Amino acid sequence: MVGTQPQPVTIAFDVMGTDHGPGEVVRGAAMLSLESPHIHTLLVGDRTLIDDALAETKHNGERISVQHAADFIGMDEKPGEALARKPNASVAVAARLVAEGEAQALVSAGNTGAGVLACARHFQLIPGVRRAALATVYPTRSVRGAKGDPFSLILDVGATVEATADDLVTFAVMGSAYARIISQNERPKVALLSNGIEPQKGPPRVVEAHARLSEMKDIHFIGNVEGIDIPKGTADVIVTDGFVGNVCLKMLEGVHDTVVELAQYAYKESLRWRAGLAMLSSGIQRIKDITDWNQYGGAPILGFDKIFIKAHGRSKSRAIANAGKVAAKVVSNNLGAAIREGLKK
Amino acid sequence: MSLPDRIDPRPPRRIYRWDLDKTYLQTEFDSLRDLVRTAFQKAHQKVAVPGASALIRELSENGDSRLCIVSGSPKQMRAVLEEKLKLDGVRWDEFVLKDNVGNLLRGRFRALRGQVGYKLPAILESRVHAPVEAEEVLFGDDAEADAFIYSLFADLVAGRVDERVLSQVLEAGGVYPDDALRVREAWKKIPVGDPVRRIFIHLDKLTPPAHFTAYGPRVVPIFNYFQAALVLLADGHLTAPQVLKIAVEMVQTAGHNIITLSNSFQDLLRRGLPLQQAAVALSQALEGPNKLLAAMRPMPDILAAFSKRLAALGTPPPPPPVQAVDYVSLIHHALPRNHKGRTKPQ
Numbered sequence: 001m002v003g004t005q006p007q008p009v010t011i012a013f014d015v016m017g018t019d020h021g022p023g024e025v026v027r028g029a030a031m032l033s034l035e036s037p038h039i040h041t042l043l044v045g046d047r048t049l050i051d052d053a054l055a056e057t058k059h060n061g062e063r064i065s066v067q068h069a070a071d072f073i074g075m076d077e078k079p080g081e082a083l084a085r086k087p088n089a090s091v092a093v094a095a096r097l098v099a100e101g102e103a104q105a106l107v108s109a110g111n112t113g114a115g116v117l118a119c120a121r122h123f124q125l126i127p128g129v130r131r132a133a134l135a136t137v138y139p140t141r142s143v144r145g146a147k148g149d150p151f152s153l154i155l156d157v158g159a160t161v162e163a164t165a166d167d168l169v170t171f172a173v174m175g176s177a178y179a180r181i182i183s184q185n186e187r188p189k190v191a192l193l194s195n196g197i198e199p200q201k202g203p204p205r206v207v208e209a210h211a212r213l214s215e216m217k218d219i220h221f222i223g224n225v226e227g228i229d230i231p232k233g234t235a236d237v238i239v240t241d242g243f244v245g246n247v248c249l250k251m252l253e254g255v256h257d258t259v260v261e262l263a264q265y266a267y268k269e270s271l272r273w274r275a276g277l278a279m280l281s282s283g284i285q286r287i288k289d290i291t292d293w294n295q296y297g298g299a300p301i302l303g304f305d306k307i308f309i310k311a312h313g314r315s316k317s318r319a320i321a322n323a324g325k326v327a328a329k330v331v332s333n334n335l336g337a338a339i340r341e342g343l344k345k
Numbered sequence: 346m347s348l349p350d351r352i353d354p355r356p357p358r359r360i361y362r363w364d365l366d367k368t369y370l371q372t373e374f375d376s377l378r379d380l381v382r383t384a385f386q387k388a389h390q391k392v393a394v395p396g397a398s399a400l401i402r403e404l405s406e407n408g409d410s411r412l413c414i415v416s417g418s419p420k421q422m423r424a425v426l427e428e429k430l431k432l433d434g435v436r437w438d439e440f441v442l443k444d445n446v447g448n449l450l451r452g453r454f455r456a457l458r459g460q461v462g463y464k465l466p467a468i469l470e471s472r473v474h475a476p477v478e479a480e481e482v483l484f485g486d487d488a489e490a491d492a493f494i495y496s497l498f499a500d501l502v503a504g505r506v507d508e509r510v511l512s513q514v515l516e517a518g519g520v521y522p523d524d525a526l527r528v529r530e531a532w533k534k535i536p537v538g539d540p541v542r543r544i545f546i547h548l549d550k551l552t553p554p555a556h557f558t559a560y561g562p563r564v565v566p567i568f569n570y571f572q573a574a575l576v577l578l579a580d581g582h583l584t585a586p587q588v589l590k591i592a593v594e595m596v597q598t599a600g601h602n603i604i605t606l607s608n609s610f611q612d613l614l615r616r617g618l619p620l621q622q623a624a625v626a627l628s629q630a631l632e633g634p635n636k637l638l639a640a641m642r643p644m645p646d647i648l649a650a651f652s653k654r655l656a657a658l659g660t661p662p663p664p665p666p667v668q669a670v671d672y673v674s675l676i677h678h679a680l681p682r683n684h685k686g687r688t689k690p691q
Contacts, residue, residue: 008604034551040604047658051615055555061548061568061612062605068659102653 006038009328012103013320015045016072016090017110019313022046023053025109028320030059035321037063039328042103044069044094067102069093072110075313079113083121091115095122098306105307105327107298109315115308116159116301123304126336128343132303133171134159134242134310135178136249140233145185152233153179154193155302156242157249163241165208168192169216172209173342174302175237176219181333182326183236187220191235193244194224209239218345297322305336356476358409359582360540361401362468362495365416365426367486367549369397388428394547395599396570396591398433403587404577405436411475413439415467417460417489420444441467455519458681460490461497462520468498469531477536482582483544484573487552487566490679492544496560496670499541501532510672517676542580545573554616560670565618571595572609575623585630588623592647607650614655617664624651 011032015025022045029041040063043050047068054064071086073079083092091108095118098106108115116134125132135155143150155171156163163171172190179188192210194202199210201224213221225234227248240248263284266273277284297319298311307330311323366372366383371392373379404410412435418426420442430437443463448456456462472481483498485491497514500506511532515525544564546557554566567573574588595601613620628648 008602010604040608047615048662055558055616056553058551058553060551061554061572062601062608065608065611065654065657066615067657070659 006332008038008040009105009331010040010042010103011324011327011331012042012044012067012094012098012106013324014091014094014106014108014110014115015043015050016069017074017108017114018315019075019109020316022049024315024317025320026050026053027057027317028315029064029324030054030057031317031321032324033060033063034058036325036328039063039324040065041324042067042094042097044097045072045090046070067093067097073114075111077111077114079111079117082111083114083117089114089118092118092121095119095308098308099123104331105309107309107311107320107323107327109298109311109313109320109323112158112310112313115310119301119304119306119308123306123308125303126305126339126343128340129170129174129303131156131160131163131167131170132301133167133174134299134301135175136245136299138230138249138252140231142233144188144233144236145179145183147184149183149185150233151183152230152236152238153299154230154238154240154245154249156240157245158242159301161242163205165205165212168205168209168239168241169212170303170343172213172219172221172237172239173216174339175239177335177338177342178300178302178330179236181330181335181338185236188236189222189234190219190237190239191222191225191229193230193238193240193248194226196226197224199223205241216345218342297324297326300326300330300335302335302339307331307335355409357411357479359404359407360411360413360475360479360481361404362413362415362471362481362483363401364485364489364491365414365418367394367488368484368491368547369393369401369414370429371549384422386425388425388432391425391429393429393433394549394570395601396574396595398435399591399594400570400574400577401435403574403583403591406587407582411438411479412436413441413468413471415441415464415471417443417463419446421446439471441471453521456521456524459519460681461494461515461518461679462524464490464494465498465520466524466527466531468494469501469528469535472498472502472540473531473534475540477538479540481541482577482580483541484547485544486547486549487556488549492546492557492560492564493672493675493679495541495544496564497672499539499544499563500670500672502535502537502541503539504537505669506672513673514676517673518679543576545576558665559668559675561668562617562665565613565616568612569595569601569605569609571601571606572613575610575613575620576618578623578626579618579620585623585626586633589627589630603647603650606647607654610651611654611658614658614661617661621655624648624655627651 013025013029015022029043032039042065044067050066069088069090071089073082073089091110091114094106097103099122133156135153136157137151138154139150140152153175155175176188176190179185192206194206267277298309301308307327309323309327363369371394372383374383414437423442483495546566548566548568557564557566565576571592574591577583578588
């Protein structure tokens with residue numbers, strides 16, 4: 001509604017354990033405090049480090065609070081063992097505070113496994129959801145929704161290695177609800193990832209999920225898609241299990257890295273190639289802008305009654321601030337209720 | 346006030362010195378357009394910073410203080426500014442405005458934007474007439490040179506700055522010789538004492554608080570006047586019910602809420618201000634006979650939020666060591682923004 005103030009939302013940030021150190025998360029939260037008056041941030045981590053970073057950063061102190069947590073979990077630690085050894089690690093404290101209602105969502109750029117496990121211990125699964133799904137966003141050739149979002153959502157990419165047909169249908173409902181809220185895409189196109197577009201292609205669980213999704217009127221199910229369709233953006237939400245999703249994601253990241261390396265090689269190797277790259281520079285810049293995951297912020301863990309946005313470990317302040325905005329948007333639009341509604345139908 | 350007091354009023358125990366633009370008033374003068382709009386605003390169009398007028402009213406309630414306003418606004422705006430203060434129920438004892446037309450006519454172009462040569466002599470001359478024992482609290486903002494000028498004023502009166510340093514500062518600050526003479530003459534007349542208790546800097550431009558670390562713990566950057574009220578409660582200038590009244594006004598008129606107030610409280614704790622007892626005092630005030638305050642929502646929730654924010658911080662780190670202020674190296678803080686020597690805040 002025009003002219004109405006958005007409701008205040010508090011987002012907990014796990015400040016510790018990221019690749020760039022606590023400063024980037026604090027600066028991201030500070031940025032958020034200046035840009036989004038309705039978003040309050042709860043920074044969880046070492047108080048001294050947070051205070052030092054905040055004191056040096058332009059921020060609005062009315063919109064930031066701190067919860068001290070002496071421990072944190074590093075990127076290379078095994079999540080289960082680390083959480084057992086460090087019950088007061090920042091991610092665990094942050095998840096607990098969200099569960100207790102001190103904040104409405106959690107953003108972490110730290111150890112993914114520890115984040116998912118901390119949420120699993122403190123949050124409840126939405127009724128009807130058997131397993132949570134780790135989603136990711138992938139840049140595509142086409143755009144979607146009112147804001148021209150260039151990213152499609154892939155889920156699951158690692159949380160549920162062997163998904164059943166039930167799980168795949170649930171993932172489709174959750175992904176559709178999320179895309180509707182975040183991309184402002186009224187009818188997101190949902191597809192199952194398979195080895196052919198025909199309904200009978202794929203393992204039995206995919207075939208069964210296809211049949212069931214085809215019957216669901218509230219899901220804009222477009223059938224199966226193949227790997228080639230992911231970067232094309234054929235679907236807005238791509239549903240798969242954690243094993244295939246993770247392999248797929250890593251391969252796509254590998255292709256991206258290889259293209260970048262080849263371009264760097266070409267730039268160094270020959271003046272003619274360098275000139276060619278220079279002529280393409282505006283196009284390359286556009287691709288870079290489109291594929292800049294900093295603008296997206298993070299991807300959600302779907303299925304819990306509380307929101308968890310997982311930001312990339314290499315997130316800089318802008319990406320952290322955007323992850324906070326994504327989290328606030330999900331909270332404000334009540335994703336949990338949308339998923340519950342979808343699962344009832 | 347009794348008849349003898351009216352004929353021969355008691356000397357003030359406390360002096361509160363305020364800047365006006367961006368400290369008391371939400372004034373925009375960053376562009377020419379802003380300047381023109383500000384110049385033509387009527388009194389009722391001017392907006393006070395949330396909580397500022399309530400804080401001034403509560404401070405004057407105690408009946409033993411003076412309110413001295415020294416503003417960089419031109420003298421031609423006196424009528425409209427006085428009308429605005431009256432509309433807000435603010436009564437003042439001294440109100441100094443800048444003679445920018447005079448500066449222009451005399452070709453003193455540096456003085457148009459310079460603050461050291463204007464404010465420093467003005468507040469020193471005001472202090473000459475103050476009782477030796479009167480303590481001072483000063484209010485400024487981060488848009489101009491207030492932290493620098495107020496700290497220098499405090500240390501000059503306390504005898505912590507010598508003639509050599511003062512000369513260097515006045516020269517580096519581009520102060521005209523007649524203003525420099527006024528500074529020295531007023532300074533000589535003031536008995537040595539240490540009256541300045543606090544210098545509050547309203548973070549209108551949200552300058553990072555660390556920018557003011559060099560001035561020591563006497564300077565307290567604040568995001569809002571509820572924070573100033575909390576510190577003044579701890580310093581004994583306000584009572585807990587008075588602080589609650591300021592908070593209530595901010596909640597009712599400026600959109601503040603439990604979250605912003607409790608975050609503001611924790612922000613000060615994290616910067617090492619000893620406010621642990623403030624929540625206790627506020628809680629006791631609510632339990633006391635003041636039923637009006639007890640009935641006001643959401644004050645009890647704010648106290649619960651205070652306790653949570655306090656507990657969230659764990660054991661406080663040791664306070665920072667006291668340090669002397671190096672005014673010669675900090676003079677760039679006090680130069681007009683487009684001056685070559687000024688460094689931009691981080």
